[in-house]
Amino acid sequence: MIQPVAVIGAGPFGLSTAAHLKARGIPVRVFGEPMVSWRDHMPAGMLLKSTPVASSLDAPQPGHNLVDYCDAAGIPRLVTDEDIIPVETFIGYGEWFQQKLVPELERVxxxxxxxxxxxxFELKLDSGELFTARAVVVATGLYGLAHLPPELAAAAADGPAPTGPFSHSSQHHDLSGFKGKELIVVGAGQSALETAALAAEAGAQVRVVSRGRGRVAFGAPPWDQPKLRPESPFGRAWSLWALSYYPHPYRYLPAETRHYLVRRVLGPLGAWWLKDRFEGKVQVSEVDRIVRADATTGTPELTVATPGGGTQRLTADHVIAATGYRVDIAAMDFLGPELRTRLAVSRGTPKLGAGYVSSVPGVYFTGLPAASSYGPVMRFVCGTEFASPRLAKHLAAAHG
Structure with a gap:
């Protein structure tokens, strides 16, 4: 009996990879809830920052992009850079993609x-089943990678909790519970600014606290993009064009450079269409850093260092850290201890070679954990276009 390849995760990268492996005739078992991070860990009413051209899952055959889904679902086509994608539409698209191309998905x-x-590799499922796979693709997306700044993490002794004083933005699907309350949102990226806008629209009094270089700003609308620069899924710029379409040499850059670019390129910036919903509705405190956080009195309090050299105390009913995600192999507790110790890492992220293979032959990583090896494009759905066919080709050659 031919041993299958195990794909762990059923978000955009897991589903796209599985579709490409199947197209090559490789037996695959795929595990997870389809689009679970998008469905359960993004706020209701959210709109995607990415444009339609950057929001399709890569498939091995035509007929499965976002426009195809719109046609199949009987909804208006999302085509131009001015078309904005509701998260519910994107979730529906991912589930449609799964039903069409990965119908055998196992929700365990x-x-x-x-x-x-x-x-x-020996895998154990929560159903109790044990089985052997010839290779494993880790495509678990944002699972277990929510990041809190050290100051907030120290104050949230038992971890962030939606009902405690401090939480992470991924823990809030419904922001209506903050109606009539004072809320602090820490961060300056799209997640922070959109969470703040949605909470304000739900009736909360919201303050955004941005730190250091993360000043609150919004991108230029499509009609104000530079005309004499190459077009990319993320805007017109030579750097974005190169990182989007030529990630091949990225892994040969010095480690310091790679990690810096992952953090800074396409960094904190609100979508152009969010500006009118944010300005005048949300207070902003741009600070140098958070000195400490405290909730011993039951009310969360932040002490912040101000640009003028002083300090200020900010209080609210709740603090949400919209401070993104940080890849850490140690947090992937489903990987056995011996396997984790054999994985070569750089600042907690796996070092990947050609075809997204790790230092352990047969173990592959795709999506966000691959960003430090293949660049910022791996943080976005359009990264499936580069990653999925190359991973499938390498795996087929090595383990087909």
Whole structure:
């Protein structure tokens, strides 16, 4: 009996990879809830920052992009850079893609992955089943990677919680519970600014606290983009064009440069269409840093260092850290201890070679964990166009 390839995760990168592996005739077992991060960990009413051209899952055959879904669902086509995608539409698209191309998806969780003596991998599912796979693709997206600044993490002794004083933006699907309350949102990226706008629209009194270089700003609308620069899924700029379409050499850059670019390129910036919903509705405190956080009195309080050299105390009923995600192999607790120790890492992220393979032959990473090896495009859905066919080709050659 031919051992299958296990794909762990059923978000955009997991589904796209599985579709490409299947097209090559490779037996695949795919695990997870389809689009779960988008459905359960993004706020209701959210709109995608990415344009329609940057929001299609890559498929091995035509007929499965976002426009195809719009046609199949009988909804208006989302085509131009001025078309804005509701998160509910994108979730529906991902589920449609899964039903069409990965219908055998198994909605169970992988509890553990370990190497076996035969060179393959032993997987245990939460159903109790044990089975052997010839290779494993880790495509778990944002699962377990929510990041809190050290100052907030220290104050949230038992971890961030939606009902406690401090939480992470991924823990809030419904922001209506903040109606009539004072809310602080820490961050300056799209997640922070859109969370703040949605909470304000739900009736909360909201203050955004942006730190250091993360000043609140919004991108230029499509009609104000520079005309004499190459077009990319993220806007017109030579750097964005190169990182979008030529990620091949990225992994050869010095580690310091790679990690810096992942953090800074396409960094904190609100979408152009969010500006009118934000300005005048949300207070903004641009600070140098958060000195400390405290909730011993039951009310969360932030002490911040101001640009003038002083300090200021900010209080609210709740503090949401919309401070993104940080890849850390140690947080991927489904990977067995021995397997984790064998993985070469750089600042907690896996070092990947050609075809997205890790230092352990047969273990592949795609999506956000691959960003430090293949660049910022791996943080976005359009990264599937580069990643999925190359991963499938490498895996087929090595383990087909």
């Amino acid at each position: 969780r992988v509890v553990s992955v370990d190497r076996n003596t035969g060179g393959g």
